[in-house]
Amino acid sequence: MSGGRKPQAFGALFGAYARNDMVQRVVYVTEEDSFMIDFPVLSFNLSETKKLILEEIQKGVSSVTKIAATAGISKGMTYNHLRKLKAMGYIADGESGYIITDAGRIASI
Known part of the structure; x- marks a missing residue:
């Protein structure tokens, strides 16, 4: 596991999925051109x-x-x-x- 920006972003994304009740929006901003990518707020607890x-x-x-x-x-x-x-x-x-x-x-x- 590297300390680079992508693993950190995916770690934060996983945290957002684990605590989705506390998250309104998940966005990744590319470093190169500051382009915003929206991710769905998923959860792991579907009935x-x-x-x-x-x-x-x-x-x-x-x-x-x-x-x-x-x-x-x-x-x-x-x-x-x-x-x-x-x-x-x-x-x-x-x-x-x-x-x-x-x-x-x-x-x-």
């Missing part, structure tokens, strides 16, 4: 229900009714989970329903 919903969306299921039935929860609760997953940056609105983001793929591993 099993949210993981299941992410898996269903990754399979291409976009029907809230089908997701609710698979998860064994009400449609209202499913909408609540979807809203939270969207706010976390794990899903987004696609042309024909919800789509999983790169952050969502990483978080569901």
